[in-house]
Structures are given as C-alpha cells and as structure tokens.
Amino acid sequence: MALANIRIVMVETSHPGNIGAAARAMKNMGLSDLCLVRPRDFPSAEATARASGADDVLSAAQVCDSLEQAIADCQLVVGASARDRWVTWPELTARACAETLWPQLETSRIAIVFGREHSGLTNSELDLCQYLLRIPCNSEFSSLNVGAAVQVVAYEFFQAATAEARAAASLSDPASGEEMESFFRHLRQTLFDIGFFHATKSGPSLMRRLRRLFHRARLEKKEVHMLRGILSQMQIRLERLNAE
Amino acid sequence: MALANIRIVMVETSHPGNIGAAARAMKNMGLSDLCLVRPRDFPSAEATARASGADDVLSAAQVCDSLEQAIADCQLVVGASARDRWVTWPELTARACAETLWPQLETSRIAIVFGREHSGLTNSELDLCQYLLRIPCNSEFSSLNVGAAVQVVAYEFFQAATAEARAAASLSDPASGEEMESFFRHLRQTLFDIGFFHATKSGPSLMRRLRRLFHRARLEKKEVHMLRGILSQMQIRLERLNAE
Incomplete structure (x- = not known):
C-alpha cells in the first residue's frame, strides 16, 4: 500500500498533545510512519491521551537528532509552510501535492516535514526540501495548528488514494x-x-x-x-x- | 461571502479543548458561525488557549439548549457521522458535500452538525438532518477527533470556494x-x-x-x-x- 511510503516528520514540536493528535490523524488516514526531530517532551502521557487509540503509531515513531537524519532514506522531501518566503521554493497546495506526488509513492518514500508551532521551518531546513506545501486558507488567519495541518495533508493523500482507485476503475484504459x-x-x-x-x-x-x-x-x-x-x-x- | 452562511454546530462536546480547536479551524478557513448545544464546560480557559487567536469566534458562539434551537434558522442541515447506520440517510463525502452544497450558500444558511466525542449523533438528532456527511478514512480506525473533523470539513468548503472562484476565472464562459x-x-x-x-x-x-x-x-x-x-x-x- 503506497500510503505506507509517506513519512510525517515533525520538527521540534513543543506540545506533546500535538504529536498525539498528529498520530491519530495519521492512523485515521492510513498513514503509519512518524518521525520526531528533537521533540521537547516525548514520550508523554498527553501525547498518548490525544492519540486516542493510535498508540501503535506513537510507539513506532522514530526520534531523531536532526532533520537530515529523519529524511536520510527518503527520495522526496516536502516542507509544509504557511509563511511567505523571500526565496521562492516550488510550491504545491495540499491537494496538488497529494495528486501530483501520489504516483511516485509506488516506488519512493516521501517525507512531509512540519515545523515548530510558533515559527515553522527555518530556511536552512527548507533547503533540504524539493517542494513547499501550502494549505490554502484565510489569509488573515493562516496558521493552522500543526496537528490539524497533519490531518489535512493526510486526508488529501487518502483522498488521492481513493480517487486513484476510483479513476482506475472508471477510466479502465486511458489512452497513452x-x-x-x-x-x-x-x-x-x-x-x-x-x-x-x-x-x-x-x-x-x-x-x-x-x-x-x-x-x-x-x-x-x-x-x-x-x-x-x-x-x-x-x-x-x-x-x-x-x-x- | 458565502462562507459566512455555514454554521458549525457542536452537540454536547465534552472537552473544551475540542471547542477551541474547532474555532481555530473555522477561522483558518474563513468560517465564523459557531453554535454549541449543551457544551459540558464552556466558556473555558482551555477552549481559549486552543483557539489560539480565534477568540472572536468563541466569544460570538451561541450556546443553545437543543439542536432544534441551533438549527432553527437554517435552510439545510447536514449531520457528520462516522458510524454506519441501520437507517440510511442520503450520504455525501466531505468533498462532495462542499462541492454540491456550495452554490446553495449564496441564498441559504447551512448547518453542519458534529456529535459527541464518544458517541456522535443520536438517530433522533439525525432525523433533523437532510444529509449525512462522511469523511472518507481508514475503515479500521475511523473515528476522527471532532476538532479535526471540523478542520477537514471547513477546509473542504474553503477549497470549494477557491475552486469556484478559479473555475469562474479559467472557464470564463461555459457552454449552456x-x-x-x-x-x-x-x-x-x-x-x-x-x-x-x-x-x-x-x-x-x-x-x-x-x-x-x-x-x-x-x-x-x-x-x-x-x-x-x-x-x-x-x-x-x-x-x-x-x-x-
């Protein structure tokens, strides 16, 4: 199953509740590979409480010292970001990201990297990313909770998986x-x-x-x-x- | 703005954190009309903390004694549900719901009703709904956190709004x-x-x-x-x- 090739990477998450929420969101959408870079407080009872049954995702989570280490075996790295950047990375919306990258999951492991609650990812962390992922939203209140952002991205990949299966069934034989x-x-x-x-x-x-x-x-x-x-x-x- | 015609209704929410998370998710996606039916603990510092800047949505929230009262001035009522039901309501996925109902938001107020954390909506509450909304997900772990569910639904309505605007721009003059x-x-x-x-x-x-x-x-x-x-x-x- 291609969803197994998505790795969610959370960098320096402050609140363990957000890690638990991300684990639950991942499992809801068929994802299981979670990697935590220097989490402030993990393992934690609060993470487990908020995971609410996705403890298997939490207990299998890797904890890493650096983002480089977290993405070492990934073929593609996507950074989630809400801020406008001076340097422009190639940008995809969450939906376009799932729909565009979906075919590559057959053969590649893709990391999707989420930054700190208050400051996101640094530019040098984004230098490790091939794409920047943006969740379209209200421009006047654009910072999603990191667990909610994981939920939306995981949801879009699950939808792409479903759409793929549906399209394969309905468009049985697309022209080359x-x-x-x-x-x-x-x-x-x-x-x-x-x-x-x-x-x-x-x-x-x-x-x-x-x-x-x-x-x-x-x-x-x-x-x-x-x-x-x-x-x-x-x-x-x-x-x-x-x-x- | 048609998004203003969406009312999020949360029925007997136990955890105030989930109310705060829902308020933040709503504001992120341009929604503002929140109605709480018999919340266990509200107003609450935890709700305000989790709202993280969406306090305006929280302070404008109506608190009602019954679902009937919460939906009294809505033209359409949609119930969010993860469970399979014995009686089958007409069912829409979150995406189909946003795409199908979007045009009606020009002229109608639509309530989207979210149930209790552990037991969802009762059948008699669903009797008040014209449609049932389902978020497609992993069938073996299908219960989303209620705040995360509000996030996904609000996100889909925001995408429909954006797609509508984009389609209007790109397909400037569709054939009749x-x-x-x-x-x-x-x-x-x-x-x-x-x-x-x-x-x-x-x-x-x-x-x-x-x-x-x-x-x-x-x-x-x-x-x-x-x-x-x-x-x-x-x-x-x-x-x-x-x-x-």
Whole structure:
C-alpha cells in the first residue's frame, strides 16, 4: 500500500498533545510512519491521551537528532509552510501535492516535514526540501495548528488514494501519450483535407485549443479509437468523392 | 461571502479543548458561525488557549439548549457521522458535500452538525438532518477527533470556494445546455452526412459515448463554436464535391 511510503516528520514540536493528535490523524488516514526531530517532551502521557487509540503509531515513531537524519532514506522531501518566503521554493497546495506526488509513492518514500508551532521551518531546513506545501486558507488567519495541518495533508493523500482507485476503475484504459499524439496528427491531417486550416488561417493556435480540449477530457483508448474512426470515415468519403 | 452562511454546530462536546480547536479551524478557513448545544464546560480557559487567536469566534458562539434551537434558522442541515447506520440517510463525502452544497450558500444558511466525542449523533438528532456527511478514512480506525473533523470539513468548503472562484476565472464562459444540445445535433447530422452511422451501425450508443466524452470536457462557448466550425466546413466540402 503506497500510503505506507509517506513519512510525517515533525520538527521540534513543543506540545506533546500535538504529536498525539498528529498520530491519530495519521492512523485515521492510513498513514503509519512518524518521525520526531528533537521533540521537547516525548514520550508523554498527553501525547498518548490525544492519540486516542493510535498508540501503535506513537510507539513506532522514530526520534531523531536532526532533520537530515529523519529524511536520510527518503527520495522526496516536502516542507509544509504557511509563511511567505523571500526565496521562492516550488510550491504545491495540499491537494496538488497529494495528486501530483501520489504516483511516485509506488516506488519512493516521501517525507512531509512540519515545523515548530510558533515559527515553522527555518530556511536552512527548507533547503533540504524539493517542494513547499501550502494549505490554502484565510489569509488573515493562516496558521493552522500543526496537528490539524497533519490531518489535512493526510486526508488529501487518502483522498488521492481513493480517487486513484476510483479513476482506475472508471477510466479502465486511458489512452497513452503516444496514442494521443497519433490522434492529434490524424486530426490535423483531416482538418487539412477538409480545407479547415485554409478556411481559418489559424493552424497552430487552433491545434493548441483542440489539444487543450481533448487533454482535459482525459480520453480512454476506446474513445481515441472511436474518434479516429470518424476521422478515417471522413477521409474515405472525401477520397471517394474526389475520385468520382 | 458565502462562507459566512455555514454554521458549525457542536452537540454536547465534552472537552473544551475540542471547542477551541474547532474555532481555530473555522477561522483558518474563513468560517465564523459557531453554535454549541449543551457544551459540558464552556466558556473555558482551555477552549481559549486552543483557539489560539480565534477568540472572536468563541466569544460570538451561541450556546443553545437543543439542536432544534441551533438549527432553527437554517435552510439545510447536514449531520457528520462516522458510524454506519441501520437507517440510511442520503450520504455525501466531505468533498462532495462542499462541492454540491456550495452554490446553495449564496441564498441559504447551512448547518453542519458534529456529535459527541464518544458517541456522535443520536438517530433522533439525525432525523433533523437532510444529509449525512462522511469523511472518507481508514475503515479500521475511523473515528476522527471532532476538532479535526471540523478542520477537514471547513477546509473542504474553503477549497470549494477557491475552486469556484478559479473555475469562474479559467472557464470564463461555459457552454449552456442548449448550446451543447445544438452541438450534438450538428455532430449527429455530420456523422450521417459522412456515412459514419451507416458504416458502424451503432448510432445511439455511439452518440451516447460522444456525449459522455464532450460533457466530461466541460466545453466553453468558444470551443463549441470552434468544433461546429469544423463540422460546418466538413459539410460544405462534401456539398461542393457532391455538386461537382
């Protein structure tokens, strides 16, 4: 299960209650790999109380001396951050992060790093991250509790897992990139054959708009086959008429 | 702002910390209307501490004696529930709830009701709800902390608000139902003209598959115009050849 490849890393958490809340949130969403970098107070009765049944996640948690150590065996590192930064890291929303990185979880371990309650992550900690994750929220009150932030991120990964499973079921056989390109070449040729490019004088921008439209529809193999059947029939018809 | 029309109702919350966490989660996501039905301990220093700057939401919170009173001026009532029920209410996931109900927030006040920490909502409380909201999660550990549940639901409504604004900006001018139907009639006629229905003997199911594909792409007016331009050019070309 790909969710097992997500590691939640909490850096210098002050309140043990937040560690417990994060553990519960993780288990609720099928995550289990928790790593704590220099927690102020851990293990703690308060963490266990707030974990409320996710004690297995707490007791399996690694405790590390440094963020470097916590992410040593991860292929990808994402830093959660609410603050605007002077230096701009590539930024993903929580949803985009889950949807974009989901496929990589098949083969990679991904660390998602959460900073201190009051000051988040330092810039030198963010230097260890490939992406910055931001939870979109009220710009006038933008600091989420760290346990709540773990909840939202874990929730988004669980949703991506579910959506992935659902999409795999409903879109049983998506067209490959090569099949889409063959389709676009066929479409372009047919538009030449019927004289549409000549008529509109807008070949490149027209093709760009058609590509955008059909990519957005995320075609199945069968649909590409059907559309190309229509294009072929049109070409056959024109050839026959031309030959008459 | 439509988010102001969402009321979060918490029924018989035991731990004041959860009320504070809910207030903070609400303010993070632009919500402000909190109603507490028979809270065990409120106002409370612990609630204020956990609200962490969302004290305005706490101090404006209404305290009610009954759920009926809390929802009296709401047009729609949604009950959050983790348990499977014997009687089945119409059920929405958190995301579907936000996306489906969002348009109604323009004109209606919607209550989202969260139950007790250990036992949720009773069936007679659910009788007051039109929908049941479920947060998809690990089926083997499915009880979220109530503050975390408020966080996820508030987050989904904020995302729906953002997506709504974004979709309005990017899909500036979606095609109307009538324009889509005219397009499908035009497409169908063109497929007859080129002899495709004859060639495949599968008119109705073919049109159904084409409708599904183009509906999925959610066409803009300009795109419908472009596609119909292609169909017209094809028809003109055939007519000219036929006339030669």
